[in-house]
Amino acid sequence: MAVILLTGASGSIGQMLRQRLGHHELRLTDVRAGNGVEALDVTHAAAVERACRGADAIVHLGGIAGEGPFEDVLDVNVRGTERVLQAAHDAGVPRVVLASSNHAAGLYERGDAGPAGLADDVPPRPDSYYGWSKAAMEALGRLYHDRYGIxxxxxxxxSCAEEPENPRDLSAWLSPGDAARLVEAALTATGWRLVWGVSANTRRWWSEEGGRAIGYRPRDDAERWAAKVGEPDLSAPEHRLVGGTMPESPLGGPT
Ligand SMILES: NC(=O)c1ccc[n+]([C@@H]2O[C@H](COP(=O)([O-])OP(=O)(O)OC[C@H]3O[C@@H](n4cnc5c(N)ncnc54)[C@H](O)[C@@H]3O)[C@@H](O)[C@H]2O)c1
Incomplete structure (x- = not known):
């Protein structure tokens, strides 16, 4: 059992994880407090440092989870992640799991994938300010690993949801159970890693290698919902690109 600080615990993935990681001692925090979740704004350095003391790991989910104005994603996602990583260093927390996104690499196409799928560590190719902020988070993670060994x-x-909701999810879905299995695996991983967060979907085209290397064994497959969500039109950009419809949405605007 480890002491784990969860940011963004009131959010959708936070709620999925708190139900499934209860065998650890969880410190649940979010800017939206309540229902067992303590108030913590990740952009407040001193408060983040206090929350980190004595923790074995941080699972950093808190932030803006979609496209938004540049200044907002810069402030919350990028500055907030810097605060989390610096607090981990100051408080001696050895391990951090960052919620990045497919949108950090959203402009890769199916044609970029090799026989083993699109590599987990393809260089960033963001499709939005949001995706750019996730790429910046990944780079900050690398900095704190290389400089301080975290x-x-x-x-x-x-696409993490209770069930697949649209044809794109047939390849991109991450089930709640697999999200917990992925985070469990990441909590034992060493080094700095980029890992796709998807389930064992029949139509997955993003590599399994990064997950396999840290012991992630997904069990769920979106194919069960194929008849319900409908077939993707693979000639449409939203099914050809990693980022789905995001690359067609206005930069900084609502998606
Ligand atoms: N759900 C998905 O499919 C998906 C896909 C890719 C990446 N992600 C990433 O995973 C993480 C969790 O996603 P989610 O779907 O649960 O999103 P969500 O919006 O449901 O939850 C995010 C939480 O972060 C909190 N938050 C916002 N600003 C904060 C701040 N300054 N300090 C502390 N907390 C703050 C919000 O109150 C919210 O509860 C996000 O970082 C998101 O970008 C999610």
Whole structure:
């Protein structure tokens, strides 16, 4: 059992994880407090440092989870992540799991994938300010690993929901159970890593290698919902690109 600080614990993935990681001692925090979640704004350095003391690991989910104005994603996602990593260093927390996103690499196409799928560690190719902020988070994680030896796993999460909701999810879905399995694996990983966060989907086209290397064994497959969500039109950009419809949305605007 480890002491784990969870940021963004009131959010969608935070709620999925708190139900499934209860065998650890969880410190649940979010800017939206309540229901067992303590108030913590990740942009407040001193408060983050206090929250980190005595923790074995941080799972950093808190932030803006979609496209937004540049200044907002810079402030919350990038500055907030710097505060989390610096606090980990100051408080001696050895391991940080960062919620990155497929949108950090959203402009890669199916044609860029080799036989083993699109590599987990393709260089960033953001499709939005949001995706850019996730790429910046990944790079900050690398900096804190290289300078201070903190183990940092950056999870390039696909589409995490209770069930697949649209044809894109047939390849990009991450089930709640697999999200917990992925975070568990990342909590034992060493070094600095980029790992796709998707389930064992039949139509997955992002590599399994990064996950396999840290002991992630996904169990769920979106294919069960194929009849319900409908077939993707693979000639449409939203099914050809990693980032789905995000690359067609206005920069900084609502998605
Ligand atoms: N859900 C997905 O499919 C998906 C896909 C890719 C990446 N991600 C990433 O995973 C993380 C969690 O996603 P989610 O779907 O649960 O999003 P969410 O919006 O449901 O939850 C994010 C949480 O962060 C909190 N938050 C916002 N600003 C904060 C701040 N300054 N300090 C502390 N907390 C703050 C919000 O209150 C919210 O509860 C996000 O970082 C998101 O970018 C999610």
């Amino acid at each position: 183990h940092v796993s950056c999870l390039r999460i696909g």
